[in-house]
Amino acid sequence: MKKNVSDFLVERLSGWGVKRIFGYPGDGINGIMGALNRDPYKLEFIQVRHEEMAAFMACAHAKFTGEVGVCLATSGPGAIHLLNGLYDAKLDHQPVVAIVGQQKRAALGGNYQQEVDLVSLFKDVAHEYVQMASTPAQMRHLIDRAMRIAQAERTVCCIIIPNDIQEMDAQTPPHEHGTIHSGIGYQAPRTVPHAEDLQHAADVLNAGDKVAMLVGAGALQATAEILEVAELLGAGIAKALLGKAAVPDDIPYVTGSIGLLGTKPSYNMMMDCDTLLMVGSSFPYSEFLPEEGQARGVQIDINGRMIGIRYPMEVNLIGDSVQTLRSLIPLLQKKEDRSWQERIEKQVTHWWETLEARAMQSADPINPQRVFWELSPRLPDNCILTCDSGSSANWYARDLKMRSGMMASLSGGLATMGPGVPYAIAAKFAHPGRVVIALVGDGAMQMNGINELITIGKYWQRWSDPRLVIMVLNNRDLNQVTWEQRAMEGDPKFEASQDLPDFPYARCAQLIGLRGLCIDRPEQLADAWEQALGADRPMVLEAYTDPNVPPLPPHISFDQVRAYSSAILQGDPDSAAIIKASFKQLFA
Numbered sequence: 001m002k003k004n005v006s007d008f009l010v011e012r013l014s015g016w017g018v019k020r021i022f023g024y025p026g027d028g029i030n031g032i033m034g035a036l037n038r039d040p041y042k043l044e045f046i047q048v049r050h051e052e053m054a055a056f057m058a059c060a061h062a063k064f065t066g067e068v069g070v071c072l073a074t075s076g077p078g079a080i081h082l083l084n085g086l087y088d089a090k091l092d093h094q095p096v097v098a099i100v101g102q103q104k105r106a107a108l109g110g111n112y113q114q115e116v117d118l119v120s121l122f123k124d125v126a127h128e129y130v131q132m133a134s135t136p137a138q139m140r141h142l143i144d145r146a147m148r149i150a151q152a153e154r155t156v157c158c159i160i161i162p163n164d165i166q167e168m169d170a171q172t173p174p175h176e177h178g179t180i181h182s183g184i185g186y187q188a189p190r191t192v193p194h195a196e197d198l199q200h201a202a203d204v205l206n207a208g209d210k211v212a213m214l215v216g217a218g219a220l221q222a223t224a225e226i227l228e229v230a231e232l233l234g235a236g237i238a239k240a241l242l243g244k245a246a247v248p249d250d251i252p253y254v255t256g257s258i259g260l261l262g263t264k265p266s267y268n269m270m271m272d273c274d275t276l277l278m279v280g281s282s283f284p285y286s287e288f289l290p291e292e293g294q295a296r297g298v299q300i301d302i303n304g305r306m307i308g309i310r311y312p313m314e315v316n317l318i319g320d321s322v323q324t325l326r327s328l329i330p331l332l333q334k335k336e337d338r339s340w341q342e343r344i345e346k347q348v349t350h351w352w353e354t355l356e357a358r359a360m361q362s363a364d365p366i367n368p369q370r371v372f373w374e375l376s377p378r379l380p381d382n383c384i385l386t387c388d389s390g391s392s393a394n395w396y397a398r399d400l401k402m403r404s405g406m407m408a409s410l411s412g413g414l415a416t417m418g419p420g421v422p423y424a425i426a427a428k429f430a431h432p433g434r435v436v437i438a439l440v441g442d443g444a445m446q447m448n449g450i451n452e453l454i455t456i457g458k459y460w461q462r463w464s465d466p467r468l469v470i471m472v473l474n475n476r477d478l479n480q481v482t483w484e485q486r487a488m489e490g491d492p493k494f495e496a497s498q499d500l501p502d503f504p505y506a507r508c509a510q511l512i513g514l515r516g517l518c519i520d521r522p523e524q525l526a527d528a529w530e531q532a533l534g535a536d537r538p539m540v541l542e543a544y545t546d547p548n549v550p551p552l553p554p555h556i557s558f559d560q561v562r563a564y565s566s567a568i569l570q571g572d573p574d575s576a577a578i579i580k581a582s583f584k585q586l587f588a
């Protein structure tokens with residue numbers, strides 16, 4: 001039987017190593033759906049509840065595998081729905097290819113139903129490559145270029161395929177002038193800086209007495225090299241949020257996260273260091289980095305566009321983090337004076353004691369920090385953690401101790417609500433034998449997590465290890481923004497915007513055949529986590545937590561104190577509770 005363009009698309013994507021596509025059907029992609037149905041062994045189609053979730057899953061697939069994530073949506077509204085998830089991928093530098101349908105070519109320009117100028121729509125999010133097919137002979141190079149550019153630039157690419165093109169016979173480009181003859185295959189180059197630049201960087205690092213390292217997502221594969229550099233230089237290591245799994249937290253000089261969600265040892269280290277080494281991070285908040293002129297700087301990043309934009313570095317090394325660090329290590333001198341690193345280790349030890357004391361403070365009814373603190377020692381080996389944006393990210397960043405072999409991610413650059421559950425689903429498809437834990441707030445769960453429980457219910461029996469835990473902090477409040485209103489704007493909580501309706505998350509899971517457990521007392525936590533991590537199927541663990549426990553930043557500024565006081569004086573509806581909870585946390 002003759003292949004049509006859609007059959008060729010499926011075959012070509014499979015040739016590129018694509019194993020699954022996340023998407024939702026519609027008449028604008030009926031041709032592609034037909035091809036997937038005709039040959040289901042080449043590509044697995046994962047049906048989501050909303051196209052935004054398909055884009056989130058494609059992004060997460062890229063994060064947890066290093067492969068290109070692929071999502072599929074129909075024309076018009078389906079294509080529009082992809083955008084938020086695609087921006088998540090773009091801002092976190094993940095290779096994703098979006099395939100979208102379009103109305104028949106004859107209708108374009110005629111104000112036809114669901115006709116949207118998709119090239120213009122995707123021009124920003126897929127600015128490196130967005131093209132619409134106008135003839136079957138284009139399809140080969142459109143697919144090949146989208147896949148190759150997504151990997152080479154670590155970005156989002158988009159292919160738009162009109163409905164009539166999908167049904168046409170596939171064509172090999174003729175061997176004539178004005179045609180393109182592309183091929184399959186991409187291998188990332190070995191990128192290492194020049195020898196003189198490496199020596200310059202080594203000279204700067206060797207001269208430093210108090211070296212601070214900051215590692216991010218670009219250092220996730222360089223754990224051994226990062227630790228070797230830290231040992232040589234007597235350095236401490238702070239982690240940007242996307243780099244949480246880059247080095248384990250059981251290393252005594254690892255200070256943990258940095259920034260508003262970060263730790264006191266990370267803040268102190270940056271304020272006191274005389275040398276800064278950044279590896280694979282575009283951490284944006286300059287107020288948590290050294291004062292300009294305080295420290296000499298060296299930065300390593302694979303992307304030359306991201307070099308030297310967060311701190312005025314003395315040496316900028318463009319290269320792969322693993323290869324660059326391996327080339328740098330022989331040039332580094334082992335520091336005999338360990339007083340700086342020992343000082344950091346003492347602060348880290350004290351910080352973990354502080355976090356435990358804070359987590360164990362009483363709250364009404366459960367202290368959210370304790371939910372994470374109780375999980376930390378129970379994390380299964382090689383588990384995968386996902387987290388949503390919101391107050392859950394505070395406790396994820398601080399209270400969970402990562403161990404070697406674990407993976408973790410969230411929405412970093414975009415910091416959007418909603419990816420926690422779809423990220424977890426994509427992680428289970430990519431690694432069906434590993435335990436996955438999603439940590440989400442009730443706002444994100446109501447936004448779209450509830451719907452994706454249906455997706456979990458549809459597919460979980462395919463996974464060799466069925467354990468997928470969705471932990472929901474049920475505090476009936478859009479908590480992160482509530483605290484931002486208080487501490488950044490000086491405004492009291494705006495109940496009309498911040499109060500959330502209560503919802504039975506655990507019971508909802510039970511209704512669709514999953515496990516569900518709801519707890520409202522701190523003494524239930526340990527057993528609840530044991531049940532969730534030992535369940536025979538995916539489980540929603542719902543914890544009623546106190547919205548008035550403050551996510552204290554590592555350094556409290558005068559402006560924050562003034563704003564917080566202003567919010568209370570203006571009659572915040574929870575004034576008494578937040579004063580009491582804040583006092584407990586500060587005392588701890």
